[in-house]
Amino acid sequence: MDKEERNSRNLRRKVAAATDSGNGTAEEASASEMEESSAEDKGESMEDSDTEESDGEDSQPQCAGVKTQESKFDKSEDDVEGLLKEEEEYKEASDFSLDTVGALKWKEGITQKAAEAFLRQQQSAPNLRKLIYGTVAEDEG
Amino acid sequence: MTSASASLSYVGCNFLRQRLVLSTLSGRPVKIRKIRAKEENPGLRDFEANFIRLIDKITNGSRIEINQTGTTLYYQPGLLYGGSLEHDCSPNRSIGYYLESLLCLAPFMKHPIRIVLRGATNDQVDPTVDCLKATALPLLKRFGIDGEELELKIVRRGMPPKGGGEVIFSCPVKKALMPIQYIDPGKIKRIRGVAYSVRVSPQIANRIVDSARSILNKFLPDIYIHTDHMKGTSSGKSPGFGLTLVAETTNGTFLSAELASSPQGQGPAVLPEDLAINCAKLLLEEIHRGGCVDSTNQSLVLLLMTLGQQDVSKVLLGPLSPYTIEFLRHLRSYFQVMFKIESKPSGEERKGGDKVLMTCVGIGFSNLSKTVK
Known part of the structure; x- marks a missing residue:
């Protein structure tokens, strides 16, 4: 059963990866996916989160960090989900290069x-x- | 030479030579109105009428209509014929005035032109024959107009106001011109010059040479200024002296400067020393402007680029002269050719003033007058 589920999830993930092309859509897709994973099985959360991060199809590591942090509170309630998304969008808008490393300052x-x-x-x-x-x-x- | 093309219309007396020369080459008739219409002495001047006669001489089948006051000119060009000719230039302008236009037309004749021009060889207004000989002829060679026939010879020197000089100009005929890629002027290699004097003390030429060297020797050791003192019948009818300096670069670019004494009985008297020093400074100014072609020949090089084969030509020029700017506008109206003009600031290298890179595609003008042998 475990295997089966994982397979099906992998499949879904693949579909998600195939459909997203822009940045915005990518974030949303991965977010919803993560929710699913946390709701379905918590036993193998360690391994799961690892894979999540490794193939999290975004080039910015900060995004992944934000998501894992947020995955703690979410217990798959609709209004919370909506709030999360909003928050995520807000994070997206801010410039990451500003609050991380000084070396990226010239990119401002x-x-x-x-x-x-x-x-x-x-x-x-x-x-x-x-x-x-x-x-x-x-x-x- | 498309005879069916529409006629062009201009107002005013400026750039008459340009308009007639380009009209002859493009075959488009031209109408010029209101030539000095509001002046006390209206109409074409003596030297302009003389220029029109010269155009009539070198072409075959031109139609020229001038109204009674001379304020309106209609010119329908014929074929450039060439051959062996003689022409007495107006004493009001020097031979250089006529020669500048002849240089534009000569490569496109039916028969190679060999023309004897009489008048003043050197004056203060127009480029002198010495200058054109040193700068324009090497330029023609770059376009493939070459050979023993290409010659400009001063037989007799004449100074204004009375003139009395004589020049022989001959130029071969070419079917098509080569495109040029002329963007590196190189560095100044040597300076040559001619200090001429007629009907004055021959010592004046030596004084000119000494003074000019006193400035130029600071920059370059390779300077040679000839003295050219003509006597007897070859010295023309009026006294005068002057200096022409030419700087040659490692890439075969010639930059020139010149000055002449005031005509007898007109203007302030000029000391030979002052004239030489000012002329040397003018040459330094011309070198500062730089480019691959000096400012007197800018329009000639642009014309030959336009009339070249259908290929890209490039040339690096110094700051464009007002005459050249108007010439560019005329090239557009006669030949529908627009140049790509990129300014190249001198920047850190400090190689003189700002330069302009001119690029165009030739219209593939072929010499229709030339007989096929």
């Missing part, structure tokens, strides 16, 4: 910085093509 707002640098470059060098050929040049770049 990197796209913003790039955009600013690009605009600065554009403004400092006059567009000679536009000056010479007039506004027509803009259409062609």
